[in-house]
Amino acid sequence: MNDIFLVDRREFIKKISMIGGSAAALASMPWLKVLGESDTKSSSDKVRLALIGMGDRGKLLTQHIESFSSLINAELVAICDDYPPNLKAGIELTKGNAKTFTDYRKLLEEKNIDAVIIATPLHEHAHMTIESLNSGRHVFCEKAMARTMDDTKLMYDTHLTTGKILQIGHQRIFNPIYLDAIKKIHSGDIGQVTQIRAYWHRNNDWRRPVPSPELERKINWRHYEEYSAGLLSELASHQIQVANWIMKTSPVSVMGTGSINFWKDGREVDDNIAMIFSYPDGTQFIYDSVTSNKHYGCEEQIMGNKGTMELEINKLFSETPPQAPAILQLINDIEKDVFDTIPIGGASWVPETAVQYKGNYISENYKMDEVKLQLEAFVKFIRKGEAPEMLPIQGYNSSIWTLLSEQAIKKGEKLTLPDKYKV
Amino acid sequence: MKDVIIKKKFFIRELWALLILFIAVNLVNVYSIINYETSWYELISQLHIVLIITLLLYFLIGVFRLFFFLIQRAIK
Numbered sequence: 001m002n003d004i005f006l007v008d009r010r011e012f013i014k015k016i017s018m019i020g021g022s023a024a025a026l027a028s029m030p031w032l033k034v035l036g037e038s039d040t041k042s043s044s045d046k047v048r049l050a051l052i053g054m055g056d057r058g059k060l061l062t063q064h065i066e067s068f069s070s071l072i073n074a075e076l077v078a079i080c081d082d083y084p085p086n087l088k089a090g091i092e093l094t095k096g097n098a099k100t101f102t103d104y105r106k107l108l109e110e111k112n113i114d115a116v117i118i119a120t121p122l123h124e125h126a127h128m129t130i131e132s133l134n135s136g137r138h139v140f141c142e143k144a145m146a147r148t149m150d151d152t153k154l155m156y157d158t159h160l161t162t163g164k165i166l167q168i169g170h171q172r173i174f175n176p177i178y179l180d181a182i183k184k185i186h187s188g189d190i191g192q193v194t195q196i197r198a199y200w201h202r203n204n205d206w207r208r209p210v211p212s213p214e215l216e217r218k219i220n221w222r223h224y225e226e227y228s229a230g231l232l233s234e235l236a237s238h239q240i241q242v243a244n245w246i247m248k249t250s251p252v253s254v255m256g257t258g259s260i261n262f263w264k265d266g267r268e269v270d271d272n273i274a275m276i277f278s279y280p281d282g283t284q285f286i287y288d289s290v291t292s293n294k295h296y297g298c299e300e301q302i303m304g305n306k307g308t309m310e311l312e313i314n315k316l317f318s319e320t321p322p323q324a325p326a327i328l329q330l331i332n333d334i335e336k337d338v339f340d341t342i343p344i345g346g347a348s349w350v351p352e353t354a355v356q357y358k359g360n361y362i363s364e365n366y367k368m369d370e371v372k373l374q375l376e377a378f379v380k381f382i383r384k385g386e387a388p389e390m391l392p393i394q395g396y397n398s399s400i401w402t403l404l405s406e407q408a409i410k411k412g413e414k415l416t417l418p419d420k421y422k423v
Numbered sequence: 424m425k426d427v428i429i430k431k432k433f434f435i436r437e438l439w440a441l442l443i444l445f446i447a448v449n450l451v452n453v454y455s456i457i458n459y460e461t462s463w464y465e466l467i468s469q470l471h472i473v474l475i476i477t478l479l480l481y482f483l484i485g486v487f488r489l490f491f492f493l494i495q496r497a498i499k
Contacts, residue, residue: 326455
């Protein structure tokens with residue numbers, strides 16, 4: 001068992017009781033309550049998990065589950081992958097303790113499975129989730145939900161008809177910094193949110209080594225439209241979820257554009273995109289993602305009339321930053337008078353460049369791993385027999401607007417969500 | 424090697440110089456607080472800055488004094 005995780009977990013639980021102290025905060029993050037609750041069921045009554053998809057994400061989830069399964073009263077009893085090297089890696093990670101499958105349907109025939117974790121490529125999420133829910137299992141599915149809007153809706157509807165828990169892997173929902181930030185934003189700390197900007201910039205081809213050419217589409221599935229919406233489903237969906245969470249609603253329209261302007265390597269999905277989502281109150285969410293420059297990295301900038309939050313770096317910048325001490329201001333002014341050049345011509349204005357100010361931290365920096373927390377919450381929901389409906393709705397709205405964005409790019413139009421997809 | 428003897432009179436004079444400079448810089452701080460409309464608490468919280476400026480000024484004035492002392496000695 002990981003002691004660091006235990007210490008941080010205790011601190012985090014304390015923090016949760018502070019964050020979730022108010023009714024308003026709990027309305028924005030109802031899943032916090034279950035994390036803070038003690039488990040009344042017997043520790044021998046373990047939740048039996050199965051994991052489908054032992055790629056990079058699946059391996060990471062397996063490592064997490066294996067490292068803290070006893071703490072959360074869960075065990076990984078089965079794993080599945082139809083790609084032999086991935087399955088072999090899964091067997092090693094579970095030390096051979098989990099039953100192995102190459103066909104997820106055979107896995108679902110097993111009786112001793114309570115819940116299924118799905119970490120396969122996007123196009124496989126829908127049928128696997130739907131069949132798992134219909135077989136009476138709870139499902140944790142990695143984001144985004146599905147490759148098509150119809151499949152996304154069908155996944156959500158199946159969750160409703162079966163009454164089984166459906167949780168989508170948006171880990172920021174469990175990140176202590178984000179939880180603190182959302183509470184502060186909804187309490188008005190940065191005033192009225194009037195614009196959100198988010199970006200995810202990388203400088204790599206997002207390509208994985210392929211042992212033989214016929215495996216190209218299987219391994220580099222993110223590059224092909226049949227399997228993925230590219231940057232939209234793999235990256236933007238996370239930040240669309242954050243924007244919806246902040247705005248407490250979904251957008252009313254989206255428009256955007258994209259192209260392949262750098263990685264001309266046979267991929268079908270755009271290597272750069274730019275979108276604008278409009279919310280009912282007129283707030284715009286401006287999003288872009290590129291894969292040929294990483295200078296600006298990944299960020300969500302929440303701009304209000306009283307301040308700005310940059311969530312990835314845990315910073316809050318007030319619109320009225322604290323004044324420097326008077327004596328330093330005096331020295332600064334004297335220095336300017338002595339050393340500044342006196343303009344005798346040229347531009348009659350100066351550009352309104354950004355205010356140079358280091359800002360304050362939004363939240364204490366916890367080493368808490370949000371992926372572990374979301375898995376812990378999933379297990380606790382199963383043991384409790386219910387989960388806040390806001391969780392699958394967050395996942396659904398993020399996925400559906402991701403896929404609508406793809407259509408907006410393809411059509412070159414500003415689109416609104418058809419009524420049949422509204423939940 | 425010749426011993427350098429610091430006389431008591433010289434030592435007290437230097438202490439007075441430092442004290443006067445310290446008071447002067449504090450007065451500048453008072454002026455700044457009024458001028459920039461900041462908190463009077465800065466009289467305490469910015470003491471370290473006041474002290475640094477005091478020592479810096481003492482050092483600069485010391486350089487000038489040494490310079491004049493050397494000129495005086497050369498003329499004699």
